[in-house]
Each structure stands twice: as structure tokens, then as C-alpha cells.
Amino acid sequence: MSPAAENLQRPLPTPVPGCPFCQIVSGELAASIVWETDLVVAFRDIAPAAPIHVLLVPREHLPDALSLGESHADLLVDLAVVARSVAEAEGVASSGFRLVFNVGDDGGNTVSHLHMHLLGGRPMTWPPG
Numbered sequence: 001m002s003p004a005a006e007n008l009q010r011p012l013p014t015p016v017p018g019c020p021f022c023q024i025v026s027g028e029l030a031a032s033i034v035w036e037t038d039l040v041v042a043f044r045d046i047a048p049a050a051p052i053h054v055l056l057v058p059r060e061h062l063p064d065a066l067s068l069g070e071s072h073a074d075l076l077v078d079l080a081v082v083a084r085s086v087a088e089a090e091g092v093a094s095s096g097f098r099l100v101f102n103v104g105d106d107g108g109n110t111v112s113h114l115h116m117h118l119l120g121g122r123p124m125t126w127p128p129g
């Protein structure tokens with residue numbers, strides 16, 4: 001597994017008060033963490049929608065995918081690499097899985113801290129509900 005929080009090479013991000021994912025990143029709120037890098041923390045969803053349901057969040061608080069820009073190239077690459085690492089570690093890389101960003105009300109977004117869902121362990125249907 002990649003570096004623990006105490007070995008981070010970057011300054012700790014400023015948590016947004018009341019944000020549950022900032023609290024998980026800082027350790028204030030417990031979560032089942034499955035992967036960590038300097039930029040990203042991955043943890044199990046508290047209400048899993050599939051046998052494997054992991055959330056990949058940036059340590060930095062960004063509201064959603066609309067907040068991403070050219071300055072986030074490192075973060076986007078890290079999200080993709082962590083997704084592959086988690087999929088392999090969870091045993092779904094071969095069977096397949098789904099990566100999802102929910103954005104806004106119609107997208108079903110409920111937590112305003114950018115997160116990528118990694119869902120797997122069962123066949124997914126399309127189109128999504």
C-alpha cells in the first residue's frame with residue numbers, strides 16, 4: 001500500500017467543516033480505508049450498492065467533477081491509477097467494474113466532496129437508474 005498519512009510529501013489539506021469526506025481524510029471520522037496515496041484516499045462506501053463499493057476521494061476538498069480543471073491533471077491520473085489498484089486488490093479487475101462520478105441533483109450527487117465510485121462484484125445494468 002502507498003504512503004501512510006504521516007509520510008505525506010505535501011501539506012495537509014484544509015478540511016471543510018461538516019464535510020464527512022474531509023473528516024475521513026483527516027481521520028476524524030472512521031472509515032474502512034483500502035488505499036492511500038499523497039493525493040487520494042479510497043474507502044468502502046457506508047451503504048454499498050454492490051459487493052465491492054469503494055469511494056475514491058481527493059485529500060483536497062473539491063465540490064464535484066465540475067471543479068476539475070487543467071491544474072488537476074496529477075489528481076486525475078492518480079484517481080485512474082488508484083482505481084486500477086483497488087480493482088486489482090478487490091479482485092474485480094478481470095471480471096469488470098464501473099467507475100462513476102455523480103454530479104448535481106439529476107446525477108444523484110449527495111456528498112459535496114468529489115468522489116469516484118468504484119462498483120463491482122456483480123453484473124451492472126445499463127442504462128443506470
Ligand code: 5GP
Nearest residue numbers: 020031043044045046047102108109110111
Ligand atoms: P453520491 O450520492 O454523492 O454520489 O455518493 C455519496 C456516497 O457516499 C453514497 O454512496 C453514500 O453511501 C456514501 N457515504 C455518505 N456518507 C458516508 C460516510 O460517512 N462514510 C462512508 N464510508 N460513506 C459515506
Ligand code: ZN
Nearest residue numbers: 019022061113
Ligand atoms: Zn470535503
